Amino acid sequence: MDAERQERTTETIPLFPLQTVLLPGATLPLHLFEPRYRQLAVDLLTGTVPDRRFGIIAIRTSAVREVEHLDHVHAIGCTALLGESERLPDGRFDIITRGERRFRVLDIDNSRAPYLVGTVEWVDDDPLPPAAGRAVAGLRDAALSAHGAYCEAAWHRDSWAAPESETGPGALSYLLAADCLLPLADRQQLLEETQPLRRLRMVSRMLRREAGFLTKLRAVPAPPPELIQLGLPASLN
CATH class of the missing domain: 1.10.1200 (Non-ribosomal Peptide Synthetase Peptidyl Carrier Protein; Chain A)
Known part of the structure; x- marks a missing residue:
């Protein structure tokens, strides 16, 4: 990929690794308890991170305790739009997000901000075939x-x-x-x-x-951990 095309098609966004997958159009509540993701919430709310958007990527295995490399996460993630938010007295946040656009992670930087930052390229659907x-x-x-x-x-x-x-x-x-x-x-x-x-x-x-x-x-499925209640941690990070 030449430099001009890369500049045109890539973007840098905050990344939030989770042991779940956010789909476009889906709603995902999150409980932010670690200092770095509390800071992400503050940056989203104050406009330091523009458009109240960040990326959610799924961790490949529960054995990963700290995401540092591309092979720790799935390559394709989804942007999350911050909706409702509540800051708790101790500084934690309860937030509601909605999935928007898919991306492919090209690079992960864990030194640029308290939270992970990734260089991503957007992934769109292929056009429908004629007469479909x-x-x-x-x-x-x-x-x-x-x-x-x-x-x-x-x-x-x-x-x-x-x-x-x-x-x-x-x-x-x-x-x-x-x-x-x-x-x-x-x-x-x-x-x-x-x-x-x-x-x-x-x-x-x-x-x-x-x-x-x-x-x-004859059983009803149990909700995944991050959907049980907002008062419980939803992420290892």
Whole structure:
């Protein structure tokens, strides 16, 4: 990649490593208790970090106690937009974030700020093939059916709803996955897939599989640790 193209397509953003995957359009509450991420919250709120955005990347293994190198995290992450926030009396923060845009981490710097800073390039979906309308309709119906089967098995009827009918295929797969408690590996696979129709097929298969597990076990899935309550730490970092 030549210098001109790299300058045009890369950006530097704060990074927050977690043992979870943030998907575009998904909501993620976080409890910030370490001093460096308290400082990140302050920088986001004061505008030191512009646009109230930072990057969330999934840690590859729970054996990693401190992220220092690229091979400690998955290459593809998602930007998080800071929404509601509350500063607690002892300086900790409870915040709500929403996933926005995918990126690929090119470099990690742990000396530039108290928190990690990464050089990233943006990852967008591939364009839909010409005359994809019929395929989109079929895959959309299959994905919505799989989502309904999962939610019927997992949640109370009044606690979920199908996405709006005008939601495009690219966003639809993420919204359906965000509504369900998929394993980290599945969520990361969905995050990395850049072909919308293939991603719809993937999410349909995953939700059908999980719905089958729930029905067979007659059990309701437990939420991941970071969603249990905001008062508990959501990160090793």
